[in-house]
Amino acid sequence: MQQPTHGSAAHQRVQEWIRKSPLRITKARSAVASVLLRQTEPISAEVVFRQLIEDDKNISLGSVYRILKQMEDEGLVLRDRHVTSGGIKAIYSIQSDAAHNRKYVFRCDVCGRQQRIADAVLAGQLANVAALESFDLPEEILIPARCRGCTPA
Numbered sequence: 711m712q713q714p715t716h717g718s719a720a721h722q723r724v725q726e727w728i729r730k731s732p733l734r735i736t737k738a739r740s741a742v743a744s745v746l747l748r749q750t751e752p753i754s755a756e757v758v759f760r761q762l763i764e765d766d767k768n769i770s771l772g773s774v775y776r777i778l779k780q781m782e783d784e785g786l787v788l789r790d791r792h793v794t795s796g797g798i799k800a801i802y803s804i805q806s807d808a809a810h811n812r813k814y815v816f817r818c819d820v821c822g823r824q825q826r827i828a829d830a831v832l833a834g835q836l837a838n839v840a841a842l843e844s845f846d847l848p849e850e851i852l853i854p855a856r857c858r859g860c861t862p863a
Contacts, residue, residue: 721747724804727786741767742777743804752790752801752838778802788834790842803838813850820860824852 724743728735745761746753753761755778759771781787782802792801814827814836827833840847 724786727781727784737767738769738773739777739780741765741769742774743781746781746787746802746804749803752788752792752803752842754792754799754801758802785834788838790835790838815850815852816855816857817852818857818860819854820856823857823859825857827853 724747728740728743741762742758745758745765748761755771755774758778759769759774762769762774778787778789782789786804788803790801790803792799814833816825816827817823836851837847
């Protein structure tokens with residue numbers, strides 16, 4: 711698996727998150743981030759855990775899940791669902807800069823009023839699905855909808 715250079719935007723965002731996080735910077739958090747940075751595809755928490763074992767890191771699977779959740783809550787990591795014959799599994803990846811900067815906007819199809827969707831997790835999930843399914847997304851995506859003022863009572 712390809713490892714990004716230390717100057718990559720994703721690596722810099724991870725370092726910034728670690729510095730700004732109200733949580734203590736631990737070897738475990740740094741190790742999980744390092745594993746995710748080396749990946750070219752989203753991976754499950756179990757794969758992160760196995761990679762940590764291969765890297766001689768002594769971190770429990772429960773800690774891996776907790777750290778991934780913290781990173782997801784901060785908008786650094788994207789969690790998506792991967793459907794296999796064995797069921798649905800959560801997979802994780804470092805959120806790309808493109809996903810981080812993309813704009814999603816509801817636009818009323820009657821009056822034209824627009825409302826930006828300010829949800830980094832949702833935006834990241836949409837970008838992740840697009841990437842997994844080989845779709846290129848524009849910088850701004852307009853979602854046709856009808857505002858409350860234009861909906862008949």
